[in-house]
Amino acid sequence: MRINHTGEICAQALYAGQAATARNPEVKDDMQKASDEEIDHLAWCEQRLEELDSRPSLLNPFWYASSYAIGAIAGAAGDGWSLGFLKETENQVEAHLQDHLDQLPPEDARTHAILGQMKIDEAKHADMAEDAGAFDLPAPIKDLMSLTSKVMKVVAYRI
Ligand SMILES: [Fe+2]
Ligand SMILES: [Fe+2]
Known part of the structure; x- marks a missing residue:
């Protein structure tokens, strides 16, 4: 759950960074x-x-700052790429949430409900990006994103 919490810090910071550097006002709003x-x-x-x-990751200020910077860079690359970045982020988050849901004890109804609703919302975010004209990111960028999130998961699990 600490990983999910840090993931949401990152998502929130990424998109705030992307909104800050978005060009089209509609994309900024989205x-x-x-x-x-x-x-x-x-x-x-x-x-x-x-x-x-339990407690949140002690490194959350670091996760926030680095994600905001990455978001601002993605936003500066142009709206199509930035939307593509958001869509890919959401796709990877959805896959992670499904993974976590599969591993949860069935009696933990409360966590199931939270992660289930988050998964629905993340799918909506991905659809929003798609509808707004997201570009498909090159495979090496997707791999780099997935590697970065793996590092985050390993570290946030412990610290
Ligand atoms: Fe989320
Ligand atoms: Fe999301």
Whole structure:
């Protein structure tokens, strides 16, 4: 759950960074809306962490700052690429959430409900990006994103 919480910090920061450098005002709005919805997800994860007597990652300020910077760079690359980046992020988050849902004990209904709703919302974000004209990112960039999120998961699990 700490990984999910850090993931939502990253998503929120990425999209805020992307909104800051977006060119088209509609794309800026879409990015900002997605970023705001990630804040809801963040609140749900934070609450669940507390209920489980756990704590968020101590490195969250670092995750936020680096994600915001990456988002701003993605935004500066142009709206089509930036939307493509958002879509790919959401696709990878959805796959991770499905993975986590598969591993959850079936009796943990509360976590199931939270992750299930998040997965629905992330799919909507990906569709939004697609409808707004997302470019398909080159495979090496997708691989790099997936590698980065793997590093984040390993570190956030521990610290
Ligand atoms: Fe989210
Ligand atoms: Fe999302």
